[in-house]
Amino acid sequence: MPAYLVTGGAGFIGSNFVRHVLDHTDHSVTVLDKLTYAGNRASLEGLPAERFRFVQGDICDAAVVDSLVAEADVVVHFAAESHNDNSLRDPSPFLQTNLIGTYTLLEAVRKHGTRYHHISTDEVYGDLELDDPAKFTEQTPYNPSSPYSSTKAGSDLLVRAWVRSFGVQATISNCSNNYGPYQHVEKFIPRQITNVLDGQRPKLYGRGENVRDWIHADDHSAAVLTIIDGGRIGDTYLIGADGEKNNKEVVEAILTELGRPSDAYDLVTDRPGHDLRYAIDATRLRTELGWAPRFSDFSAGLADTISWYRENEAWWRPQKAGTEAAYASQGQ
Numbered sequence: 001m002p003a004y005l006v007t008g009g010a011g012f013i014g015s016n017f018v019r020h021v022l023d024h025t026d027h028s029v030t031v032l033d034k035l036t037y038a039g040n041r042a043s044l045e046g047l048p049a050e051r052f053r054f055v056q057g058d059i060c061d062a063a064v065v066d067s068l069v070a071e072a073d074v075v076v077h078f079a080a081e082s083h084n085d086n087s088l089r090d091p092s093p094f095l096q097t098n099l100i101g102t103y104t105l106l107e108a109v110r111k112h113g114t115r116y117h118h119i120s121t122d123e124v125y126g127d128l129e130l131d132d133p134a135k136f137t138e139q140t141p142y143n144p145s146s147p148y149s150s151t152k153a154g155s156d157l158l159v160r161a162w163v164r165s166f167g168v169q170a171t172i173s174n175c176s177n178n179y180g181p182y183q184h185v186e187k188f189i190p191r192q193i194t195n196v197l198d199g200q201r202p203k204l205y206g207r208g209e210n211v212r213d214w215i216h217a218d219d220h221s222a223a224v225l226t227i228i229d230g231g232r233i234g235d236t237y238l239i240g241a242d243g244e245k246n247n248k249e250v251v252e253a254i255l256t257e258l259g260r261p262s263d264a265y266d267l268v269t270d271r272p273g274h275d276l277r278y279a280i281d282a283t284r285l286r287t288e289l290g291w292a293p294r295f296s297d298f299s300a301g302l303a304d305t306i307s308w309y310r311e312n313e314a315w316w317r318p319q320k321a322g323t324e325a326a327y328a329s330q331g332q
C-alpha cells in the first residue's frame with residue numbers, strides 16, 4: 001500500500017486529489033497543510049481514518065517536512081499561494097511558500113530518494129493573443145507575468161535543476177484553470193456564483209474578453225495520478241481539456257443557470273498586467289499516457305458546481321465578506 005504525502009491537501013485541487021486517490025487506489029494519504037486562509041479542514045471531512053491522516057504544518061519547516069517525507073513513497077506537491085490578485089497586493093508569502101517551500105521539499109526528497117510530483121500552472125508560459133491559433137505546449141518558453149506566476153515558474157525551474165544536478169525522481173505538470181466544488185470564493189467562478197446567490201452582480205475585470213481554458217478539478221486529479229504512474233522522470237506534461245471560454249461567456253452562463261438576465265453584471269477595474277488568453281495543447285498526455293478528460297461538457301460541469309455552492313453555503317459563507325471587502329478596496 002504506497003504512502004502518499006500530499007502538500008496543500010486542504011485546498012481546492014489538493015482536497016479533490018486526496019478524495020480521488022482514496023476512491024480509486026488502495027494508497028494511504030498524509031496531508032501536510034498550513035491551513036492558511038485558503039485551506040479548509042472541512043474539505044477533507046469523512047475520509048477513512050485507517051488510510052488518511054492530516055498534519056497541520058508549513059512546507060517551509062524543514063524538520064516537519066523531513067520527518068513526513070522520510071515516511072512517504074510519493075510526494076505530491078500542491079501547496080502554494082495560488083491567487084494572482086493577492087500576489088499583486090502582497091507578493092511576500094508567494095516568494096516564501098512557492099519558492100522556499102518547494103526548495104524545502106526538494107531537499108527532503110533528495111535526501112530520502114523519494115518520488116516527487118510537482119503541480120504547476122499554465123501561467124508560467126505567459127499569455128497568448130486572442131486571435132492566435134497557437135496553444136501552449138511543453139516546448140513553449142517560460143514568460144510569466146505576475147508575482148504568482150513568476151514564483152510558480154521559479155519553483156518549476158528549481159525542480160528541473162534538482163532533477164539534473166541531484167538525480168531527484170520528479171515529474172512536473174502544468175494545468176489550465178480548474179473549476180468545481182470546494183474552490184475558494186476569491187476565484188472567478190465561485191466569486192460570481194456566490195455573488196448571484198447573494199443578490200449581488202457579478203464583476204468582470206476590464207471588458208470581460210480575457211480567455212481561460214477551463215478543466216474540471218476531477219479531470220486534473222485523474223491526470224496527475226496518470227502522470228505519477230506512467231510519466232517519464234524529469235519530464236513535464238501539460239494538462240488541459242480544450243475548454244477555452246472568455247470571461248463574459250462564463251458569467252452569462254452562470255446568470256442564465258441561476259435564472260437572471262444574462263447581462264446583469266458589472267465591468268470593474270481591470271487586473272494590472274492581466275493575461276489575455278491561456279490555452280493548453282495536451283497532446284502529449286493524451287497520446288503517450290492515454291489520459292482523456294471525462295468532463296468535456298462545460299455547461300453540465302458548471303451547473304453541477306452551481307448546485308454545490310447552492311447546497312453548501314456553510315462551507316463558503318465564512319470566506320465571503322472578507323474576500324469582497326478586499327476586492328472592494330481596489331474597485332473590483
Ligand code: NAD
Binds near residue numbers: 120
Ligand atoms: P488553494 O489556494 O485552494 O490551496 C492551497 C493550499 O495550500 C491551501 O490548503 C493552503 O492552506 C495550503 N498552503 C499554502 N501555503 C502553505 C504552506 N506554506 N505550507 C503548507 N500548506 C500551505 O490552491 P489550488 O487552487 O487548490 O491550487 C493548488 C495547486 O495547483 C497550486 O500549486 C496551484 O499553483 C496549482 N494550480 C492551480 C490551478 C487553479 O486553477 N486553481 C490551475 C493550475 C495549477
Ligand code: TDX
Binds near residue numbers: 085121178188210
Ligand atoms: O472577480 C473577478 N472577475 C474577473 O473578471 C475575478 C476574481 C477574476 N476575473 C477574471 C480574471 C481572469 O481572467 O477571471 C479570470 C479567472 O480569474 P482567477 O479565478 O483569478 O484565475 P486566474 O488568474 O486565471 O488563475 C487561475 O488559473 C491558474 C488560478 O487562480 C491559478 O492558481 C492557476 O495557476
